[in-house]
Amino acid sequence: MIFGGLDIGASATKAALIDDSGRLLGSAVLRSGVDFAASAQRGLEMALAQAALDAGRVEGIFACGYGRKNAVMAQETRTEIACHAAGAYYHFPQALTVVDIGGQDNKIIKLNARGMRTSFKMNRKCAAGTGAFLEEMALRLDLPLESLDSLAREAGEEATLGSYCTVFTATEVLGKIRDGVKVQALVKGLFRSVVKRVMEMDLFEGAVVLTGGVAAHNPYLAQMLGEELGRPVLLPPRPQLTGAWGAALLARDIRARQLASE
Amino acid sequence: MPEKTPPIQATKLMKQLMADHFLGLDRAAAQGSPKVAWCTSVGPAELLVAMGFEVYFPENHGAMLGASRLATETIPVANALGYSPDICSYLTADVGAFIKGITPLTRAYGIKGVPKPDVLVFNTNQCRDVQDWFEWYGRHFGVPAIGVRTHRGVGEVKDYMVADVAQQIKDLIPTLEQVSGNKFDIDRLREVVDLSKQCTVLWRKVLEYGARVPAQMNFFDHTIHMAPAVVLRGKPEAITYYDTLLAELVEREKLGYSAVPGERMRLYWDGMPVWGRLRMLGDLMNELRAAIVCSTYCNSWIFDAFDAADPFESMARAYLELFIVRDEAYKEAYMLEHIQRYGCEGIIFHDAKTCPNNSNSRYGLPQRFAEIHGVPSLVINGDLNDLRCFSDEQAKTNLEAFVEQIEEMAA
Numbered sequence: 025m026i027f028g029g030l031d032i033g034a035s036a037t038k039a040a041l042i043d044d045s046g047r048l049l050g051s052a053v054l055r056s057g058v059d060f061a062a063s064a065q066r067g068l069e070m071a072l073a074q075a076a077l078d079a080g081r082v083e084g085i086f087a088c089g090y091g092r093k094n095a096v097m098a099q100e101t102r103t104e105i106a107c108h109a110a111g112a113y114y115h116f117p118q119a120l121t122v123v124d125i126g127g128q129d130n131k132i133i134k135l136n137a138r139g140m141r142t143s144f145k146m147n148r149k150c151a152a153g154t155g156a157f158l159e160e161m162a163l164r165l166d167l168p169l170e171s172l173d174s175l176a177r178e179a180g181e182e183a184t185l186g187s188y189c190t191v192f193t194a195t196e197v198l199g200k201i202r203d204g205v206k207v208q209a210l211v212k213g214l215f216r217s218v219v220k221r222v223m224e225m226d227l228f229e230g231a232v233v234l235t236g237g238v239a240a241h242n243p244y245l246a247q248m249l250g251e252e253l254g255r256p257v258l259l260p261p262r263p264q265l266t267g268a269w270g271a272a273l274l275a276r277d278i279r280a281r282q283l284a285s286e
Numbered sequence: 287m288p289e290k291t292p293p294i295q296a297t298k299l300m301k302q303l304m305a306d307h308f309l310g311l312d313r314a315a316a317q318g319s320p321k322v323a324w325c326t327s328v329g330p331a332e333l334l335v336a337m338g339f340e341v342y343f344p345e346n347h348g349a350m351l352g353a354s355r356l357a358t359e360t361i362p363v364a365n366a367l368g369y370s371p372d373i374c375s376y377l378t379a380d381v382g383a384f385i386k387g388i389t390p391l392t393r394a395y396g397i398k399g400v401p402k403p404d405v406l407v408f409n410t411n412q413c414r415d416v417q418d419w420f421e422w423y424g425r426h427f428g429v430p431a432i433g434v435r436t437h438r439g440v441g442e443v444k445d446y447m448v449a450d451v452a453q454q455i456k457d458l459i460p461t462l463e464q465v466s467g468n469k470f471d472i473d474r475l476r477e478v479v480d481l482s483k484q485c486t487v488l489w490r491k492v493l494e495y496g497a498r499v500p501a502q503m504n505f506f507d508h509t510i511h512m513a514p515a516v517v518l519r520g521k522p523e524a525i526t527y528y529d530t531l532l533a534e535l536v537e538r539e540k541l542g543y544s545a546v547p548g549e550r551m552r553l554y555w556d557g558m559p560v561w562g563r564l565r566m567l568g569d570l571m572n573e574l575r576a577a578i579v580c581s582t583y584c585n586s587w588i589f590d591a592f593d594a595a596d597p598f599e600s601m602a603r604a605y606l607e608l609f610i611v612r613d614e615a616y617k618e619a620y621m622l623e624h625i626q627r628y629g630c631e632g633i634i635f636h637d638a639k640t641c642p643n644n645s646n647s648r649y650g651l652p653q654r655f656a657e658i659h660g661v662p663s664l665v666i667n668g669d670l671n672d673l674r675c676f677s678d679e680q681a682k683t684n685l686e687a688f689v690e691q692i693e694e695m696a697a
Contacts, residue, residue: 090679105687129680141691143656146684148667 025083025279026075029271030067030098031107032060032091035127035155036237039067040268041075041082042276046114050075051265053237060091068097084275088267090128102274104267105133105144110277111270112233113139115260119230123222123257124266125238125245127155132226145226150189153221155238157190161214164194165207173242175211183213193217215242219249233258240264291543294507296531303523304513308395314340315401321466322401324423326416327516328586328605329409330434330455332482332597335520336475337459338468342401343517344419345412347391348376351383352561352671354390361672374415375640375671381422405465407458408433411611413643432461436605441613443606451602476594478520479601483592488528489515490588495535496579497628500544502535505555505578506568507545515587546577551692552629555581556621557636558644558670563678570682574689580628582609582621583644610643617646622659632692633663634685639675662695664688 026049031038037060039052052070056063064087072079087095088107095101104124112122113135122133130147151157162169183205187193193214200210218238232253234246240263250257260266315322323339325331327346334341351357357375360382365371367385369378383389384400391397406420406429417433424431434454437447459470492511495502503511511531518524553571555578560567571578589604609620625633633655635647642648652663666684668676 090683103683103687103690105683106690129683140694142695143662144687144691145665146680 025276026077026081027272027276027279028068028071028082028085029107029268029273029275030064030085030087030089030092030095031104031265031267031271032056032064032067032087032089032095033104033127033237033267034090034129036264037063037067037089037091038265038268039064039071040265040272041071041077042269042272044276046273046276048262048265048269050077051262051268053264056091060094061096064091064095065097084279086271086275086278088271099275100278102271104129105131105141105146107267107270107274108235109133109135109139109141109270110273111266111268112235112260114269114273116231116233116258121226121228121230121232123232123234123249124236125153125155125218125222125234126236127159127238130154130222130225132222134226134229143226147221147225152188152190152193153218155236157193157218157221158214158238158242160190161194161197164197165210167207167211170241172211172215173244175208176215176242176244176248179206179208179212181206181209181212182216183209185213185217188221215245215248218245219252222249223252228253231258233260235260235263235266237264291545291547294503294511294531294534294538296527296534297510299530300511300514300527303518303527305395306523307517308391308397311340311342311401312391312395312397321404323462323465324403324406324420326408326412326420326433328411328608329407330458330601330605332478332520332592332601333455333458333462333475334407336478337462337466337470339405339462339466340401341517342403344380344400345376345416346513346517347383347389347400348380348671349559349561350390350394351379352376353564354393355562355673356383356388356390357562357671358673360386360388361674371640371672371674373640374413374419375669377415377419377422378640379671380419384423384426403427403429405429405462406431406433407462409436409605410434411436411605411608413641430461430465432458434458434605436611438611439613440606440611441616443603447606448599448602451606452598455598455601472597475597479592479597480594481522481525482520482589483594485515485519485524485528486587486589486592488525488532490590491532492528492535493580493584493588495539496545498539499552499629500546500549501552501577501579502539502543502545504545504568504571505559505581505584506564506571508581508584509559509564512584512587519587544577545579546572546575548575549577551576551631551689553578554621554625554628554630554633555583555636556633556646558583558638558641560636560638560668560676560681561670562673563668563676563681566678567681567685570685574686576689578634580624580630582646585624586610614649614651618651618654621655622661625659625661630661631696632688633661634688635663635665637665637667639667639669640672641670644670662688662692
């Protein structure tokens with residue numbers, strides 16, 4: 025049987041198709057834009073095309089993310105917290121602290137050894153430390169988003185940025201530019217800022233998994249977070265798909281329970 | 287089980303009583319008699335009623351500004367005046383509305399403006415902001431702003447604290463006599479304290495209907511039906527109202543009604559309501575079939591200590607026993623007792639940006655509840671009135687995820 029998961033996030037829509045075993049058969053990532061229903065539909069179609077599957081073969085679809093209620097093809101919705109937890113636990117079945125850095129939200133989700141959530145936290149109503157922060161800074165520095173990871177890795181030194189606020193950080197960055205600080209050092213400083221904001225959110229216990237689009241495009245963040253924590257941070261395959269993959273896994277699990285009770 | 291619970295009929299009586307209250311205040315202010323006293327929510331209202339004042343509660347007006355979402359346009363006016371966006375948004379909403387010349391009383395009761403005060407009487411048990419708030423109006427109208435400065439971080443309520451607050455209440459009398467033109471009458475005060483005591487007993491009974499399974503009323507109902515306990519304390523109308531409401535609750539329970547149809551989870555709310563989003567949050571919790579059955583906020587109008595035999599000391603004790611002025615150990619024990627008695631499976635802490643005194647999540651209490659008592663909690667960031675500090679989507683995702691988590695743990 026085939027199951028689908030849709031994660032209609034603030035920035036990007038992700039679609040995942042899996043089989044009974046949880047193996048990824050097809051996927052898609054596209055911008056969410058202003059029409060969540062359309063992006064959900066388009067994402068599903070793209071994933072189906074990639075997997076060379078017909079929509080009729082999909083047994084169940086769950087949706088998560090800000091646009092989850094707009095995904096009319098989904099039988100049920102779950103929060104992205106539930107789905108990132110399910111997706112992360114599928115790859116690393118142990119007690120976990122899952123860190124999802126999204127376009128607009130950061131989430132810290134704690135799971136016990138059985139994969140049950142014991143607590144979660146979302147960032148306060150502030151974009152500091154989220155994908156939106158890096159997007160804003162890339163814009164200010166006139167850098168393509170996809171160049172940030174390699175620039176941070178190249179940095180010999182690191183600029184110290186102390187502000188909590190995105191706007192104030194931009195001011196700080198402008199000051200550093202004026203002082204001749206290299207762009208690589210600035211980008212690494214921005215990454216450090218993301219890591220600090222995340223680490224302020226909660227205590228980190230057990231194995232730590234980093235998920236979400238920011239980690240997918242900037243895997244160096246996982247290395248930096250690991251250095252701060254003193255232990256390596258795990259990255260699942262396709263970190264940006266973790267929520268959608270988890271949604272599909274939850275759809276599969278519900279169907280299995282239904283079949284067992286029939 | 288009914289699909290949708292029919293509305294509470296007593297609400298019509300409450301609306302009439304509230305209309306009478308505000309129209310009475312408007313008339314008094316226009317005629318100059320009786321005199322109008324403004325009072326903080328747990329200020330010495332009993333004394334003011336006993337001395338013949340019509341009593342107006344600006345915090346109630348602040349809540350109306352929030353619920354009507356007029357606060358969104360009035361808070362920035364006070365901010366521009368130099369009142370920080372970080373201070374009480376009841377204050378900023380109310381002062382901003384006054385400057386702007388608008389009030390939700392116009393739409394509700396056809397009243398042009400808030401009733402002009404002859405005296406302003408505060409108790410800082412809520413916060414220091416109420417004092418600054420009243421002093422602004424005191425300067426504006428050139429009338430006295432007097433009050434009681436409370437003890438804070440109170441563990442056991444000690445006799446010396448009671449004596450101090452009782453004396454502070456007594457010290458208000460000369461000014462109140464001068465403003466009202468009435469002589470203080472201890473027997474009248476005893477009558478009023480007795481009425482307040484009756485009101486508080488009935489309000490407690492109403493709240494305890496939340497302990498029924500399924501709950502007969504929830505937090506969102508309480509925030510509406512608490513109005514008489516807030517503004518009609520010390521008056522017979524409040525007693526009439528809660529007698530009526532309780533009689534209806536008895537019948538509703540017999541008919542199998544519940545506050546949240548299909549209740550499957552029970553939660554505790556700590557902190558201020560998000561007045562401008564009560565409906566959205568109420569609808570969401572209904573959809574999730576999760577009933578918020580008890581709250582620190584609505585319980586704060588229970589004053590067990592009132593005693594007509596000893597009016598000053600009992601008022602002082604009642605105002606000092608208030609949750610908001612207590613120490614952390616008391617707060618933890620109080621919440622735990624209620625969580626257990628009401629069968630709550632988790633706590634929603636509302637961390638209100640502009641109300642630190644009513645935000646109890648900031649010093650590790652949620653973590654202590656999880657670690658020591660095994661009670662999970664969620665912290666929602668928001669505000670009582672300033673919707674610039676509240677994100678609908680974040681709140682929805684947080685609440686849904688919290689309900690998911692509790693369900694998962696139960697399974």
